[in-house]
Amino acid sequence: MLYHISEESNIEVFVPRKAEAWPDLPPVVWAMDEKxxxxxxxxxxxxxxxxxxxxxxSxxxxxxxxSQTVANTIVVVxxxxxxxMMQARNIQILLRG
Known part of the structure; x- marks a missing residue:
């Protein structure tokens, strides 16, 4: 499965966009795997x-x-x-395809 995460709750169609950080790429829709x-x-x-x-x-x-947690992944902010962060509402939208 691939996911797209956004704080925008009204996305109906994923429209590829230019990525400012990667000007050589064509317009894209960013998605990531569960990992x-x-x-x-x-x-x-x-x-x-x-x-x-x-x-x-090591x-x-x-x-x-x-040593002081059972967690396998730790996030520090x-x-x-x-x-x-308490106010943020991330929307997980499953991409099918």
């Missing part, structure tokens, strides 16, 4: 760090970052963004 979905569940400008536990994580880092 990368967490990266987009935040307001667009929100600075964040996302890290996950895996076999590649024992020292596992102890430092994951600045405290100043908490109120805005």
């Amino acid at each position: 990368h979905l967490i990266n987009y569940l935040f307001p667009r400008e929100c600075p964040r760090i996302i890290y996950s536990n895996s076999q590649k994580v 024992e020292a880092d596992r102890e430092k970052f994951f 600045e405290k100043g963004w908490l109120e805005r």
Whole structure:
């Protein structure tokens, strides 16, 4: 499955757009798979760090970052963004095709 995330609740048709950050690309509709979905569940400008536990994580880092949680993925955001994040309403729209 592919997902498109938006704070706009009235999208009926996905219209490809030019991506300012990648001017060489043709107009596109951005979509992501479930593995990368967490990266987009935040307001667009929100600075964040996302890290996950895996076999590649050293024992020292596992102890430092994951010893006090059962979570496999941790998201860190600045405290100043908490109120805005609480107000955000992300809409998950399943793309079929």
